Amino acid sequence: VPQVVYIEADGQQTEIDAEVDDSVMETAVQNGVESIVGECGGSMSCSTCHVYVDPRWAAQLEPIDELEDEMLEGTSAERRPSSRLSCQIAMTPELDGLVVQVPESQV
Numbered sequence: 498v499p500q501v502v503y504i505e506a507d508g509q510q511t512e513i514d515a516e517v518d519d520s521v522m523e524t525a526v527q528n529g530v531e532s533i534v535g536e537c538g539g540s541m542s543c544s545t546c547h548v549y550v551d552p553r554w555a556a557q558l559e560p561i562d563e564l565e566d567e568m569l570e571g572t573s574a575e576r577r578p579s580s581r582l583s584c585q586i587a588m589t590p591e592l593d594g595l596v597v598q599v600p601e602s603q604v
């Protein structure tokens with residue numbers, strides 16, 4: 498079972514067992530990581546699932562598509578090169594140990 502490590506802006510870490518194919522957003526919502534809201538249910542129209550992906554995993558993720566790029570650009574003053582919408586990251590066995598950090602504004 499692949500694990501996801503969520504790091505809140507205050508440094509608190511939560512490790513959660515993810516179902517393969519669930520998104521990083523769904524995994525958070527189903528397991529009480531409250532700083533990831535996932536308001537739109539994963540349809541890329543809210544950006545309340547914004548996270549910073551640890552650079553060690555960045556290369557293993559699907560590239561950002563145009564819509565995700567626009568959402569990140571339009572809604573987040575806190576965007577960084579490692580920014581992703583966590584509803585667009587589907588868990589795979591290879592992503593075991595994935596570390597994502599929640600932006601300060603979402604806490």
Ligand code: FES
Nearest residue numbers: 535541543544584
């Ligand atoms: S859950 Fe709304 S954009 Fe990801």
